[in-house]
Amino acid sequence: MKLDRKNLLWEGSRMFLPEHRRALLQQRKNATKLAVPKIDEQQLETMTYILQEAIEYEQPVLATYVTTYEVTCFCGFVDKVNQMEKYIQLSNGSQTEKIPFYLLVDVTWP
Template identity: 35%
Template structure:
């Protein structure tokens, strides 16, 4: 038997390939595995978020916000512009012309800067 055939699996190594559909499916599966569930906060955490939000609203202090959106956590630095208790939303002022409403149930954490 020749040395070429004794190399084990290397004989078939050149015939392996990945179709674009396979690559796309692998990427989609990896993205799906990175997704996280929406946060569930208890009463104490909600109260702490409320205190920080009201301080930011009263004194225009910037806060670092982590919130959940479509399976991923997003980060934001802004000031609280409005707290709507009926619709359970907090509106953050990101820049002079841009404000962003976020559902209270989507908030994970809020820290003073």
């Protein structure tokens, strides 16, 4: 009987401990974390203007914001702008999102 030593040579090293797997996944996750971008004054004024117009004329907006691992967009109507707690609340009929000001990247018309 002939043994194929190519595969058997590394057979014992296929074991991957659960602790190693968790550590590897955590390391990959941390490598993909996004930083909150700085917004210049002109872009901030544009976003403020669009939010005011959306509230006044009841128009939907497209808010782009940063989560921990990705940039997310949400389209909806402005329900509330809370300046004390610094967030905007958008809803599109089926979902409601509270987005903190510091996570906002852009607010545009859809």
